[in-house]
Structures are given as C-alpha cells and as structure tokens.
Amino acid sequence: MIITNIETVPGMNIVAQYGLVTGSTVRAKNAIKDFGAGLKNMIGGELKSYTELLSDAREEALTRMKAQAQKLGANAIVNVRFATSSITVGAAEVYIYGTAVKVQPKG
C-alpha cells in the first residue's frame, strides 16, 4: 500500500479511484502516566508518554484507513490529510482521510 499526501503517486498512473477512505481513533492515557505528565507539566519540556500516545493513535488510524482501502481493492491512498481534536483532558482523537486509488507503473 502506497500512501502519499500529494494528488498523485510519482512515477505511477492512477487507473481507478474508489472514493474517500478514513481512519480514526480516540486514545486516553492511563491515570498513572497522567500523573507523571502532570508533574512534567510543571517543570516544562516534552511529554514523552503523550508523544507515544499520539504516535500509537496515528499508527492505529493509518492501519484502519489502509484496511478500508484494501477492502475496496485499492493499492494506494493519495492526498492524505490528518486532523486532530481533543475530546476531554488527556484524550486525543486522530482522524486520517484520503482517496483510495489503484495505480499502475507508467509505460
């Protein structure tokens, strides 16, 4: 599965398109790690446990989007966009969407 966030796949021709595919996930941190982040919050800097949470969520959303595209028979997703929103404190939603297409090498 080729994923790009431009309108095409370089070096390939789009032969069919299957419409929008999406993947989303909402993740919350456990209370113990939240407490650690609360302390880190006071002194400043990167919140590593939250970064981990965010990259897990991104991975999960991507996987779901890929599964959807695979079901449609696509072999690439183009023009992928990320959207994020915070639902409550300590929880974040990652939403990924793109267009599922079938590509073939040029020539």
Add this chain to the structure above:
Amino acid sequence: MSDLLLLLIILGITFFTGSFIEKKHFEDIKKREIALIRKPIINFGSTTWDTNRKITKAELVTGEVVISGDYFKNFVASLKNLFGGRLTTFESILDRGRREAILRMREKARGANFIINTRIEAIMINDTYSKESVPQCAIIAYGTAITYE
C-alpha cells in the same frame, strides 16, 4: 502567607527547570537542523519538482511531539493577558514543538532525497478553559518523502 511562599518557591523552581530544558532543547534542535540542512523540505505538492529524474519511492512520513510549557511561563502569560501584547513565553513553546515535529519527520526520511507537501497540525490537548492549566500542545508534521533512482 504560606500560600504566597509556596507559590514563590514553585515559580522559582519552574523558572530554572523551564529555562534549562528550553535552552538544551533549542541547542539540540539547532544541531539537528544543521545536520539536515542539505535535505530540503517544501510545502507544495504536484509537479513542480525535478521531473526528469525517475522517482522510485514516495511514501508518507510523519513526526509528532507533545510539548508542554511550565508553571512559570504560564504565570507570566496570565499576567501579560491583562495588558495584551506578545506572549513570548508561549511563542517559544510552539516554536520548539513545531521544529521538533518537523525534525522527527525529516529524521524518519533519512534515505529520501526530499520531502514535499509538508503539513503541520497542532492542537491543545489540555483543558483550555481553566486558567491554571499549563498549555500542552500536540503537533503532527507530515509530508511525502521522495526518493530518486
């Protein structure tokens, strides 16, 4: 009285920890940015790059970071909120976060020639309605890494 003393102690500690962490982080960012200086990132897509060369690989790369301010910065900002103007303490947090996210994205695409169509997303993940809460910012940078033959 003891409340005020506690506040002063917390402010003192967080001032030092916050500025220490920030200084180290900026040094680290600068070093890594210099190391990657020959690998351009651009934020337009489509067909404006060198199309004469054959592209063998195009893939999505991402970089993410969650960064928070410190108590002292938040305190200064809430004071400044009364008068308006630039909140330099928050500017530096967002600046660090964005540059870090972009750097992580670029470091993931080490084998690629360059990254096109870079986009940056940022959200506040904490309770922005309560005045005491220190801002926490989640930033995702993403783009398409292009590798030439």
